[in-house]
Amino acid sequence: MSTPTAAGVSVMDVSALCVLVDVLRDRGYAVIGPTVRDGAIVLDELDSAERLPFGWGVTLDAGTYRLRRRDDGAAFGHAAGPQSWKSYVHPARERLWSRDGDGPVVAADETPRRPYAFLGVRPCDLRALGILDRVLGQGRHPDQGYARRRDGVFIVAVECIEPGRTCFCGSMGSGPAAEEGYDLALTELLDGSGSVSSSPGTPTYLIRSGSPAGTDVLAELPATPADAELVAHARDAVDAAAERMGRSLPADGLRELMVENRESPHWDDVAARCVTCGNCTMVCPTCFCTTTEDVTDLTGEHAERWRRWDSCFDLDFSYIHGGSVRMSGASRYRQWITHKLSTWHDQFGSTGCVGCGRCIAWCPVGIDITEEVAMLRAGSPDERTTAGDGAEGPR
Numbered sequence: 001m002s003t004p005t006a007a008g009v010s011v012m013d014v015s016a017l018c019v020l021v022d023v024l025r026d027r028g029y030a031v032i033g034p035t036v037r038d039g040a041i042v043l044d045e046l047d048s049a050e051r052l053p054f055g056w057g058v059t060l061d062a063g064t065y066r067l068r069r070r071d072d073g074a075a076f077g078h079a080a081g082p083q084s085w086k087s088y089v090h091p092a093r094e095r096l097w098s099r100d101g102d103g104p105v106v107a108a109d110e111t112p113r114r115p116y117a118f119l120g121v122r123p124c125d126l127r128a129l130g131i132l133d134r135v136l137g138q139g140r141h142p143d144q145g146y147a148r149r150r151d152g153v154f155i156v157a158v159e160c161i162e163p164g165r166t167c168f169c170g171s172m173g174s175g176p177a178a179e180e181g182y183d184l185a186l187t188e189l190l191d192g193s194g195s196v197s198s199s200p201g202t203p204t205y206l207i208r209s210g211s212p213a214g215t216d217v218l219a220e221l222p223a224t225p226a227d228a229e230l231v232a233h234a235r236d237a238v239d240a241a242a243e244r245m246g247r248s249l250p251a252d253g254l255r256e257l258m259v260e261n262r263e264s265p266h267w268d269d270v271a272a273r274c275v276t277c278g279n280c281t282m283v284c285p286t287c288f289c290t291t292t293e294d295v296t297d298l299t300g301e302h303a304e305r306w307r308r309w310d311s312c313f314d315l316d317f318s319y320i321h322g323g324s325v326r327m328s329g330a331s332r333y334r335q336w337i338t339h340k341l342s343t344w345h346d347q348f349g350s351t352g353c354v355g356c357g358r359c360i361a362w363c364p365v366g367i368d369i370t371e372e373v374a375m376l377r378a379g380s381p382d383e384r385t386t387a388g389d390g391a392e393g394p395r
Helices: 015-026 123-136 144-150 212-218 228-243 254-260 266-273 279-283 329-348 369-378
Strands: 005-013 030-037 040-045 056-061 064-069 093-100 116-121 154-158 184-189 204-209 224-227 290-296 302-309
Touching: 005 015, 015 030, 015 116, 015 212, 040 056, 040 064, 116 123, 123 144, 123 154, 123 329, 154 212, 184 212, 184 228, 204 212, 204 228, 224 228, 254 329, 254 369, 266 329, 266 369, 329 369
Parallel strands: 030 116, 116 154, 154 184
Antiparallel strands: 005 204, 005 224, 030 040, 056 064, 093 302, 184 204, 290 302
């Protein structure tokens, strides 16, 4: 009696990752994926799947990120690192134009480049890319640089079966399963399940296509149809990961909670800890704010205009003629979290948080967005002031 298969899902062993990277490179993609460098798992261009962080994991907590050795050969056994894919489609610095002397203004270099293939995109980051697409790539005035870099990106998603302590994508509806927005989706199994790998600790990968381009690439990989039992096992592993999230941020009522607590004294408590460094906005996969700078050489003959990431924690971020609007750390933190969880809905139709937990891990003083929301929820009505009672709130 033959074993029933699950339609559209295949299984392959770890050596197939090398084939996948080679196939993508042969098709002209610059393959970007995780690798180990400088004591962290970071994103970089891969010339081979051998550069993936096999056997490496991370230990995460508020204000804590540590690289650690695993006791298996997992390539994707780690949670979100210090970088997100945003840095490739919306780079931290971008030259807008240059000019020499009285010569013409020369637009930014638009030399054709290889399209990106993102390997190892977590479901939370898939959601983040979708949010950036709405913010920067759509509307009446899309960002042309973003659209150019985003066009043709091939995405290989990896579902999570081992969330980190700072992860809360399950409560935000953005993981740990990959639902949409990918060309190929992988599920990495390490318990010896399946017909490809029989030894625990050696990865086996379920793979499925999410687009015609993904189907085309999948046809070149050494994969075989997966049986229904293995597919069910992988689904159970992903579902179990949702139950093991280290944190949660209930989405219901967040929008209203932020509005109701605009003048809460809790912002002063946060400000007593926050150093307004802007780390949370730099590592956030959806923060998109920028500013521009004009620079010249020492002779004054050559000038350039650059766009770079900016942060609402910067004192000059809200500067208008006469001074900055948000002078205090309390008001700047309130602006960030209120925009992310509340007014983002008014602008873009969704929350701006995907539950990746980067802002928690990379905050130098360990401020935790989930704990701050819990504190606001716990505050009794008589501890709060309202906008109309004469209190000015943090400024």
